[in-house]
Structures are given as C-alpha cells and as structure tokens.
Amino acid sequence: MKHLFLLLTLLSFSLTALAQQKVTGKVKDSSGEPVIGASVVVKGNNTMGTITDFDGNFMLDVPAKSVLVISYIGYVTQEVPTAGKNSLEIVLKEDTKTLDEVVVIGYGTQRKGDVTSSVASVKADNFVKGAVKDVGQLIQGKVAGLAITNPNGDPTGSTQIRLRGTNTIGGANTAPLVLIDGIPGELGTVAPEDVESVDVLKDGSAAAIYGTRGTNGVILITTKQAKGVDINQVEYNGYVSTSLIAKKLDMLNADEFRTLYPDQDHGADTDWIDEISRTPVSHVHNLSLMGGNSKTNYIANLNYASRQGIMKKSDFESFQGRIEVTHRMFDDKLKLKFGLFGKKNQMESTTSGGSFRGWVYGQATRRNPTDPVRNEDGTWNENVSKFEYENPLALLYEAEGNVKKTQLRYNGNIVYNPIKDLTLSAVFSYIRDNMNRGYGETLNHISALRDGLAGWSSVGAYTKMEKLMELTAQYNKEIGAHKFSVLGGYSYNETDFEELWIDNYGFQDDYFGGWHNIGIGSALKDGKANIGSKKTPTNLIGFFGRATYSFKNRYLLMGALRYEGASQLWGTDNAWGLFPSISVGWRITEEAFMKNQKIFDDLKLRVGYGVTGSQPKDPFLGVAMLKYGSYAFVNGNWVQTIVPASNPNPDLKWEEKKETNIGLDFVSWGGRLSGSIDYYNRDVDGLIYEYGVPTPPNLYNKTMANGGTMRNRGVEVLVTVVPVQNKDFEWSTTGTFSLNSNKLISLSGSIFKSDYDYFNTGTVEYSGQVADSHRVQVGESIGNFYGFKVVDVDSEGRWIYEDRNGELVNYKDFTHAPEDKHVIGNGLPKWYAGWNNTLRYKNFDLNVTMRGAFGFQIINGGRMNYENVKNSRFENRLKSVNDLVFGKHTLSPEVEPEFNSYYVEDGDYWKIDNITLGYSFGQVGKYIKSLRIYGSVLNALTITGYKGIDPEVSTDGLTPGYDTRDRYPSVRSFSFGVNVKF
Structure with missing residues (x-):
C-alpha cells in the first residue's frame, strides 16, 4: 500500500x-x-x-x-x-488614451490632444475622499491655479473658490460660473457622490464663449450617466463619520484663572467650549440605479445626508433625487433626454437667516471658566450689566430656528443628426428655488433681559425662478489630413427673484408669540418692526460661435465669439458686449525632426487670447434710482419724502478682462511622466467703482462708473509621475504649483477720477472696538493689511512704534493718527502647492492628498482679543497673555487694546488634507459585482507656525487673511465607508 x-x-x-x-x-x-x-x-x-x-x-x-x-x-x-x-x-x-481622453469644454467636448486652451479635468478616481460637503472640496488641491479654501468646520458652510487671483474691486460678481450638465447651479447643488468629473476652464480663450460670466472661471460639473448597452446596475455608496476640533485656543483653565484673578473666582470649573460642543455623528447614503438597452436607458440617483456639526445646534440635513431618461430613435439620429431633479435642505439656526451663530463660540471662548452655567435657582448665570458678555448656553437654548430650502429642476435635451457630421441640439431647463426661514428668541434671552427686545423674532422667504433655453448647431468634418468643426448657438437665460422679511418683538409670552405668530408683537403696532420685500428680474441673451481646425493632428486652431446683452445694464448704451477669443496649438512631436527622439511621446505648445466680462453685482446701476427719505410736514400731515439714491450713467459697461495664456503639455516615457506648464497675463479694464461727484449738477453725491484697471500674472505647473506599476504594486503621484502676482494699476478712468489713489475696506474687532483692516491702493496688491507698526516695547512693556518716516516713537508720544498707519501684511497667498499620491498593493489602495499655501500673513483675531491685559478682569484670556513681548517684557496694563502689526503672523501652512485606505474584494458571491470598504481622515495634519486655530482662513473678496475671533472652529473628520455594485 x-x-x-x-x-x-x-x-x-x-x-x-x-x-x-x-x-x-x-x-x-x-x-x-x-x-x-x-x-x-x-x-x-x-x-x-x-x-x-x-x-x-x-x-x-x-x-x-x-x-x-x-x-x-x-x-x-x-x-x-x-x-x-x-x-x-x-x-x-x-496607448493614445491620454490624448483621446475627452475633456468637457463650453457647449461640447474635445479630445485632450486637440485642446488649445488652459483646461483642467479631474475624474472621479482622483477626487478627495471622505466626509466632503460640496463639489469644491472634491477637487481641493487638484487643479493648479484654483484656490479652494474651507475656512471653517460649519457643516452648512461652503468652500470659497478663487481662480487666478482677484479680478474686481467690488463692483462685479466674484464667483465662478458653475454649470451642472450644462445647467446653471452652485457647488452645493449636486451631491458629491453623484459627480463623475469636474472640468475647469481657466483662461480667457476657453471661457470667452460664456461672455459676461466667464472672468472668474467656469466650472463644468458632469454627473454620473447611464452608459453602454443592456445596462442593469445598482450601486450604493455610504459612509458614517465623526469629527473633533482640530485645534483649540489655549485659554486659561479655571485653576489658572483664579490664581491670576482671585477676586473674580466664582467657584465653578467650567470648560465653556466643551459645554457648547459635542462628538458629532454624520452619515451619508447614495443609491444609484442604472438600466436600459440600446435604445433607452436611465439613471436614478437618491442621496440622503445627515451632518452634525461639532457645535451643538449646527445640524444640516439634505435629501435629493435625480432621474434622467435617454431615448434614441430613427436609427439613432434623434436622441431625447429628460431629467428631473429635486432637493430639500434643512438646517438648525441660532441666528436670523443663518445657521450657527459665531458669536456663541466667541462668548464661550472669553467666558470666565470659574463662572457656573446656571445660578442656584436654575436660571442662567447672566449679568446684563457687563458689555457684550453673554452666557453661550443661554444664547443656544433660549433661541430656536431653522432654514428650509427646496429646489426643483426640469431639464430636457433634444439632439438630432439630420445628415452625417451635422448635430442640432436644444437644451431647456426650469429651476425653482424656495427658502423659508424662521428664528425667535425667548423672553429669557439676553436680548430681552438687557435690550428690552422681548421675544425678538424674524421670518423670511424667497423664491427664485430661472429659465434657460439654448439652441446649437455643430458641423464636424474630416477630409484627409484636415479636420474642422463649426458651432453656432443662441442662449436665453431669465431669472425672477422675490423676497420678503419681517422682524418683530414685544411679545407677552413664549407660547403664543415668536416667529410662528410674528404678527402679534407690539413693535409692529408701534411702527418699530422691520418689514420689507423686493423683486429683481434679470435676463441674459447671447449669440455665440466657435470654429476649430486641425491639420495632421499637428497644427491646431480654435476661435470663439460671443455677443451678449444683460438687463443689469438696462438703460445704458452698453447693455451688449462682444467677447472674442483665439487659441492655437502645435504638437511638436508630430514633426519629422522629432521622430527619432525617445523622451517625449507627446509635446504640445499652446497660445491663447480671450476677452471675457464680469456682470455688475447689482442690477440697474446705470439708471437713476429713488428711495424714501426723511419725513416732512406738508399741509398739516407728516409725509415721507422721496430722494435720489443713485445717478444715471449711460456709459456704464461690463468689467472687461483680456487674458493671454501660453502653455506647454507633455507626455514622456510611455506615460510615466506627464504634465503641463502655463503662464498667464490677465488685465481687467473698466473696474466698476463708486466715484464722488458734486451736487448739483448731479442728483446724488456718488456715481457708479468704470475707471480702474487691475492685473494678474502667474505660472501654473502640474506634473504626474508613475514611478512604479506592476501586477501587485502601483504608485502614481501628482504635484501642482501655482504662483500669482496681483496689482491694482489704476482707480481712475478717462472721465471719472478718484479723489485718492486708495480706499479702506474691512474691519477688525477687538475688546468692543472696531478698526479698518485693509487698504486697496494703486500700485499695490489686493489684500494689504493697514495698521500701526510696532517694533519693540519699552522697559514698562509699552509699545514702541515706527512711523511713516521710519522714526521710532514711544507709546505716550504716538498720536495714533490714520496717517501713521503702514502696510503690515497681505492676506492673499503668493503661491500654492499640492501633492497627491495614489498607491495600490494588490487589493489595497491608499490615497494621500496634501496641499499648502505660502507667502501670506494672517490677522490673528484671537490673540488681538485675548492677549491684552487691559481687557475686563472678568474675561478669560489666552495663556500667552503673560508671555514676554518681543522677548523683553509682558505687555503693560496701561496699553489700550488696538490693531497693530504684533498680531499679524505668517500664515504659511502645509496640510496632509486627506488619507484614505481602502480594500477591494472584487466580485462577492453571485450578486455583488464589486465591494470596497475604506477608512478616511480629512484635515489629518497641519504643519504651520501660525498660533491660531487654523491658518486656512477666508481669502474671499478684498479682505482676505482675517482670522476672526468668532470663527467656527476647523474640524478633523474620521469616516468609514462602503461602495458596493450589484
């Protein structure tokens, strides 16, 4: 055997x-x-x-x-x-798939190899993972030149976006144009889980086809679509997450406070930040169904999100659904598409018209840690005699409110190919947005106890309707080595916005009054309530065209033109504008002299020029407007007068941006190295500004007119490297770099002249006082801080200043006059960098996203408020209040609180923004086609020398770089999710 x-x-x-x-x-x-x-x-x-x-x-x-x-x-x-x-x-x-990859451009798509403008594309595989709250966060750090900032941890907030610098001084819109499958929207309109790709039109030659809406860039969001034949797929994506405060201010605790100020010891040990915060749990669920055959297919997407904020009473809930059906007929010559989208958002409100009130966080920070939350009789521990000193728990729980928003969108698309190479298309959409809000404060709220506003309440609502119709015809033809296309179109966009609001107080109790029954407040009867409404209709009409030409895929040409008019300039001689663009490309590797080189698989030079516009942010700026004024006694009666509110200006026109872009795209060593380099110069002429004028002959003392000029120049670099790729292990890494230089060239035009070559804007708050924070000045960059410059302290701990002549002045002799102020910093980063890594080992995948901003400063509002020893003794302070100033002395109690350069810090930072580790099981059993689980950390680590809670502060508008005292703190989020396809 x-x-x-x-x-x-x-x-x-x-x-x-x-x-x-x-x-x-x-x-x-x-x-x-x-x-x-x-x-x-x-x-x-x-x-x-x-x-x-x-x-x-x-x-x-x-x-x-x-x-x-x-x-x-x-x-x-x-x-x-x-x-x-x-x-x-x-x-x-x-493999030419890199060159054949489809990029979404204005009113169509184009092969990446044929693109002659500066266009960036981010696919779903490269999105930021984890608990992201809008589409902006999906592509944060992924696009060179696109600065995306998430300035706080509020789940109801949205990201801020700035493309290639600041382009206006306040008279025009600053937001980029966002289109979702060609329909106007916002970054928060669509669920991040329902997005397939995001394309960004960065330069003027790419964005000119959108005319007056193109200066700030165009973001084209493509949602997931049903593709293929005989589709039958169900996909679920979901995650649960929790968060913690990424960094807290290092304030005195109760023992430290009572040691320093024993006379203010009230016996308790209260961590006020802990009292108003919590450990939140959020969850998001996305279900997608795709089906169909060669003639008809559909996609249905349902998304539910419940996001809790780290602060109590800062919840956000969203439910949305989208269905899209596509049908082909007449031998696929006719394609019909119909879409329906609905969305409902709801958030708690601790302030009128908003979500979480930052003032609550500020009060918790400054509150004496030895104060009890409640008195012995159970009432809130409140002291109405102390200025701006309020119990944060009472602010939270003696007020209630919510904001509800709904959106309903219908859209349709008809595509017809009557003959070969000719495509006719019609797009229609109707969008209706509704908002209803209510907020009320009880009779135990500080506003009633101290200010006499018993039960102050507010309600409001708005409705916005938007209609869009776009008709296009496109002809594509290829004859031998020649390939060209011609596009022509018409666009009509109409909006109608209506809003009303009522603020009232003087309620007798909390049961029958408040925002649910706002009309019974006595302030309304006494004529002290605030009631208002408004209606703003606008429309935009455009005719546009584009032509492209390619010879042997070697020489490329694109030209576009848009002629557009808008009601914002109704009543002027310039309601219509012309916006041309042209760009050329040369694929150098297609030349005979490049055939024997081994370095470049593809090398393309691009040059583009385009003109775009910016719409005025307010309508009817060019016509004379009237408003109600003071009361006059006429014929025995008091009559409210009507007075001028603005002067007419028939010469008012668009702000006009002219941009030149030179770029180089390259692919090397079989795709292991690829990237692009761009240089741009953009000049914005005719900046809209409010000029002082004499009265008479003018009706009003100010006129809106075009006058100034602004310039932005910069460099953008994107490089992707694949160091390793084999059957078990793959590593792909992408780096981005962008540099921008901004300068205001002029504040005056040929007709209207500014009295000064500067204006002040923005404010900082400290110890109940307010001061100007920024100055916009000719010859300087936007974002300059303007304040007193301190260079030392004397032997008593009092400031020593440097005046405008460079002379040192001691504290008692310094006049604190406006002319003594300096430029003491700038809040706009000079350059940004990003580093994104994707690694795969067998079935494991790891994604690490890093990004940073450099060359800017921050006004530290926390230190400015909580490091001054002259603040009221009953208020809490930072532990650094007793640090040696300039390494010499503690600050003297004699020194008054003020905004100066000591509270301006370098803001440079580098963030490990997102770490996601996943495991893919492949097919599981008979019904599960694929299964992936993952864990993710968002805002994992920040490396910085900045002493505040987070150097990622707002960079929006003309007042960037101010870290406000009452800012909702940044959070670090931990997520666990699953993706399964059936």
Missing part, C-alpha cells in the same frame, strides 16, 4: 510537470526598444506572473495552452496565447 501511494504521488508530479511549459520572450515598443518592467501575467491567475528585465526579457513557467496578458503604462494591453510556443516576441503599441 505504501509503495502504491508513492507511485501515485510521483505520477501526479509528472503529469503536473508535463502540463507546464517554460515560456521566454522579449517585449519591445514600436521602435524596437525594450520595454522595462512590463507586467506579464497568466490570464485568470494573477499570482502567476513576472516583469520584464532591463533588456525587456522575461521567463515564466505557465500551464499548457494558457494566455499571457502583457501590460505597461502608456501602451495597449495585449493578450498572447502560448499554445505551441516556447519563445515569444511581443511589440506593444502606444
């Missing part, structure tokens, strides 16, 4: 050996060069494989009649049968 077993064992080994064959081979590219590191794997068995050596050779024992799969980045994957072959020679063909 023992011998028989041995014989069978040897026989099995022999049969196995006979079933195996040794295969050797060489992998080359089309030029005969060896492909080093190519993956050679037996099809259906990923554990049986190897990679090619430095000469492109490989050796592998494989089962008889097997098929080898040979792959390498930048080349088309090949499958080679081994039956009857012991030696193989494989030639891999270059």
